[in-house]
Amino acid sequence: MAKQAVQHPVIFTGRTVPHHSRCWTRVDVCGTASPRDPSSIRNEDPVLSLSPGNMAAPSTDTCGLMERSVRERVPPLLTDLYQFTMAYAYWRAGRHQEPAVFEMFFRDNPFGGGFSLFAGLNDCLLFLRSFRLTDQDVQFLRSVLPPNTDPAFFDFLRGLDCSAVMIRSLPEGSVVFARVPLMEVEGPLAVVQLLETSLLCLVNYASLVCSNAARFRLAAGHQRRLLEMGLRRAQGPDGGLTASRYTHIGGFDLTSNVQAGFLFGIPVAGTIAHSYVTSFNSLEEVWPQTLVTANGDPNPVDIISLTKGWLRRVCELMGAEPGKIHEGELAAFLSYAVAYPQNFLPVIDSYSVGCSGLLNFCAVALALCELGYKPVGVRLDSGDLCRQSIEVRRVFRLCGEQFSVSTFNSLIIVGTNNISEESMAELNKKENEINVIGVGTHLVTCTKQPSLGCVYKLVEVRGRPRMKISEDPQKSTVAGRKAIYRLLDADGHCFLDLLCLMVEPPPEAGCTLTCYPLGGDNSSVSVTPAQVTCLRKEVFLKGQVTEPLCSAAETRAKVQSSLQTLHPRHKRLQEPDSYTVALSVKLRNLVTELQKGSNSDSNFLLAN
């Protein structure tokens, strides 16, 4: 019977909301995308199915507002000073217009896992589209750069934009692996250097928190609804909003964050906190003390007497001691039920679940049922959630049978108590009756690993491949512009990402090829893909975004379809098999030549 509740997911407030056209920074909307008439999406049934289809795609106007938001949150000065000192030195040497190529990648999959998700691309594109320094920016730079900086450089800065920048990228929401270049940024050397910090800042956390959400989703299984509720513990307001957005994309269903509902159309959820419960002391505080029936009978019923009657019967049924029941808690529940009789889902552990909260809930819920309403369920916020949920479900069933109230068979149980990925996985293994799990701190701050470590490295200047040959091999880079292919096996699982020179012909399905896995012992492997996908495409050219920007819902669907191509052995949360990323023979030869060149004798000291 409890399974039924699982199959009918519920927003416990509970409404799926339209995606409103509004800037993150609260500008007035003066465009064409006025919010849908709220009445058109009203739904009298608190049990709503949640599908991405319920969320509207962002309108063109929304994109404009998002762009303004990105411009405001990521001004061109939100970068490291050395980007400007380097730009000056390039400019001074006349090298600023040289065509250059940077690549963005991370060195290790986060959380000790076998994969990551790529997110933040949309924001990067909006950032690039509006990248321009103001007079005030330039005036400030004048005051911080050394006084001998040539004044003409500031004119150059004032005129900069990204009209000569080209981006090739994986799609947002793709499964990605360490050392695979996610994004290639091509353009004038000084410009693409200046973009580094901002692009990294936009991709690093978005990808990290999206990957974290996907891991929580894998740990939780697909049956349960997941609620993100981390705003108060996030690393700043924007961190909180970014978390709500990308955890939804990564697989969460609901958020507590109202602004995220407003901006991104993510379904919002929430009812009451402990403070609400503890603010009540006695039944005298309940007002109004009557409630009309759901079918509209005009005669209001004394809800307090009705509930007291039910409480006596519940106590009898359970053999509970009425003396241990908190009157203030009952008053709080009643007060909320009178306000929202169709959305009754209180937190029941303010005092004692078994001795007070559960009994009070059952009494109020039975009274609501008697008046024709459907209570929604309960929230547990402390202690052993699994054990408690089983006991709560048992009591629901008992009441349902004893009092012949079928609604009690579809009540939901929400669990929220400092859930980590480990406790989520644990919970998924143990018997329990929890339908919705709320996660805050560990999800949004990514406690297991709070940063991704994406880097942005130069791979080509003026058509010549460049690489960093560090004494620390982990910090060496792979030179040259690349094409990247994902090889899939006959089951549709990806098994190898191949980095090739841009000029090489793509690998072909059914044809065996030789390549050199990164991080291996320098020996080659031969593989025969059943399918080959070209991973990156051009997304930004001549100052314009060349592909339609995806909505959160579309990217969320992309995440799930991309994860489906991943073999379970790579998806395993603990000790996954490592995924192979390899260089083509030609790319490997290039790298070897450059390394050799680097070690060969240099005789420039003899020349004049």
Next chain:
Amino acid sequence: MAKQAVQHPVIFTGRTVPHHSRCWTRVDVCGTASPRDPSSIRNEDPVLSLSPGNMAAPSTDTCGLMERSVRERVPPLLTDLYQFTMAYAYWRAGRHQEPAVFEMFFRDNPFGGGFSLFAGLNDCLLFLRSFRLTDQDVQFLRSVLPPNTDPAFFDFLRGLDCSAVMIRSLPEGSVVFARVPLMEVEGPLAVVQLLETSLLCLVNYASLVCSNAARFRLAAGHQRRLLEMGLRRAQGPDGGLTASRYTHIGGFDLTSNVQAGFLFGIPVAGTIAHSYVTSFNSLEEVWPQTLVTANGDPNPVDIISLTKGWLRRVCELMGAEPGKIHEGELAAFLSYAVAYPQNFLPVIDSYSVGCSGLLNFCAVALALCELGYKPVGVRLDSGDLCRQSIEVRRVFRLCGEQFSVSTFNSLIIVGTNNISEESMAELNKKENEINVIGVGTHLVTCTKQPSLGCVYKLVEVRGRPRMKISEDPQKSTVAGRKAIYRLLDADGHCFLDLLCLMVEPPPEAGCTLTCYPLGGDNSSVSVTPAQVTCLRKEVFLKGQVTEPLCSAAETRAKVQSSLQTLHPRHKRLQEPDSYTVALSVKLRNLVTELQKGSNSDSNFLLAN
């Protein structure tokens, strides 16, 4: 001799910048606080002393712009949905205007330490001052709250502000301890409930990252300059900017974040990255190939020939193999030196410090010295920083003596390589010659503990104390409005924070008092303070901020003076002695009574 460099801290770009009056979100400044004329702060000497006095305090106009920024980053909808459902239930029961008091505190000191710092108050006050829901906010809430919500509630929401809210708080930048209420928020029940998530979001990360910076500062000692450079790894753009601001307040000297320099007057630093070095291939790319002398002799000197000559002499002196020297690296150094001859501080580990980078640096620096310039120093970004810095210093001394160049005795060494608190402490114990340390990821994302866990709990309604009596004692709260006193010993060290009832007379210096330590075994202790400080004062009343807002520089000074009152045994980074937070006898009696009341039989079921 190296010590001298330590005593003359250096910004390696290097300029201390004025605090500009500009909104975080890049509005045009139309107020009175135009930026200082940059020329007035120009300083031809790259060695600048850094003192907070170099930073201008925010003008009134800046506060206005900051307020707008807070309003844009923290709109009233950036909160949990349940705040609104609870507000509705209070409103429906006619309880929304009841006077209520919430307290903010955290349960454990972060990072396993003995203290925390309190930050984020200024932003909270600006948030409160402008807290107002727009028509659009209310329209959105209509669409997410249950359809039977009384329409008059939305009129109530539309008219809400914080004119009836009163805040009593510790000063921003104070040393604080677990379980001490930092902030007391008093006002109409529905309003102060609505503020919860936003206030927590503004205090949690600010306090956490400020405390983290203070720990890094303690680990580093006071000699070294500390540079924050975490923007690219931060949890979002605003996370990065917040980190730059509060790590400076917590004890860092410099930031790489230009926008933080712009907004908060934090000195900015940075020169070049590896990409700059690897973008050069040969000396032909250096342009111009000449440099005039520092004293203005109009005849330009061939800097390449000059440097080659020095490189030969350096190689000879060091017995180095010229064949291992990277021409591209030398070209990069020369190119930067030509652009910024007074600010030469390259990263020297792109290929090999000992075989190439250090030799190239010395050659270019000696050429610069010959032309009358003062090179600044080098940056090390990989490997064993301590060992390398000693070797680098040895070579500097050797060159300085051999070639009689005194500037080589004051070159600085900057170390940046994934520094954590542990590696910082380690580095501080080992012999090394590092003058400036740059910290990124571990500082800004607080890897050791990425969230503080501040909570916001109801302690009084309608003059009646309220508390949550959880089955989990850690989650129980301490009821009632409180006054908080810090007791100091004869040495000026604080040793106990005392929570009293608001109505109690304050403890007196020299008088013995009895109190009950929290988390103890319920036994009392007797203490005699040499001094007593009242910790909180009113900072917000009738919609207005009642104390002048502190500048970043003032709060930074407050942090250091507050830390000085802390005994070293509590300041210890590992296994500190825990600081005592205690209840007065009267407050303890209140809590005991409430707990007893909670356990006493309740007979409301018998009443009608």
